[in-house]
Amino acid sequence: MHKTVDSSRVSISQLMQPSHSNFSGKIHGGYILNLMDQIAFACASKHSGAYCVTASVDTVDFINPIEVGDLVTMKASVNYVGRTSMVVGIRVESEHIQSGNKKHCNSSYFTMVAKGENGKSIEVPGLILNDKTEVLRFLKAIKRASTKKSRQQEFNHASFTLENYLEQLKNYRVKIELPTDY
Template sequence: MSDLVLERTVAESQSERSEIVLPADSNALGSLFGGRLMQYIDLVGAMAASRHARAFTVTASMDHLDFVAPVRVGELLILKASVNRAFRTSMEIGVRVMVEDVREQRLRHVSSAYLTFVAVDREGNRLVVPQVVPETEHQKRRFEDAGRRREMRAGETQRKKEMRAALGAGWHV
């Protein structure tokens, strides 16, 4: 394919999503359900991954999610996602979630997450993705950090495989 792109900048795939938190999205205390926030994080992450890969993407993992502060009914949620690093067929996406105080014109950090997405074709076969070109110091730090997180995930995956083997075929971890 002659228009194959081997690399893309972080800025080319950054994605943003905004939501107003409604009562149907909240628990009995008037705070956004954690599962709903996870859904929003997954969606904005998928947008960034698909933009980067220019292909369908599927969520492989959400290996780190911090709930820093509650989000209340009526608040404006802002989610921003960017590709931290691309590997062969997968990408680590970082998502930062803030609440905008429209009266004070301030943002408050409420959550962060790291997700791994894999690019696939219509049959579900993995596709090679362009590499990421980090331009700013912040992007370069996130790029390096993503490599370290990948190494930790690989160790955790190996540990789980060994546990399953030790426990026998009938047990799943």
């Protein structure tokens, strides 16, 4: 069975209140992450027809701050499916209600895994890609997974040695003071 990307799209909007703000008066990033996790769950569950859990979150860059009184809208869609997992892309925008000015606040990718009644991972429906943007998002998800796997292999491999990387660190604001028996 396959489902279209459109069939599981989810959008939510919420007015940001003072109780959501941090000490500098901006909306707390943790609050936004909580909302993002909720919409990722809703989108993945809608696609899979099952309870879903967050397996990982890939890159959350807070581009623009969100102000108290802004209307925040989050849009989510399934960008990629594996056997039991889905990558949900989320876009966060804020709108100043009085002026109508909108700004992109962040985008992120949540990997969600579908779970059955017994708590074991279950197979999810395939994905029908029916426009160029959907194909591009699927390909980007494959590339992100490949890059992550390469990075893990590079740094977790048995042949990894610090000596191969210490020269690169000279260009950074770091002082290396390793014991002689590291």
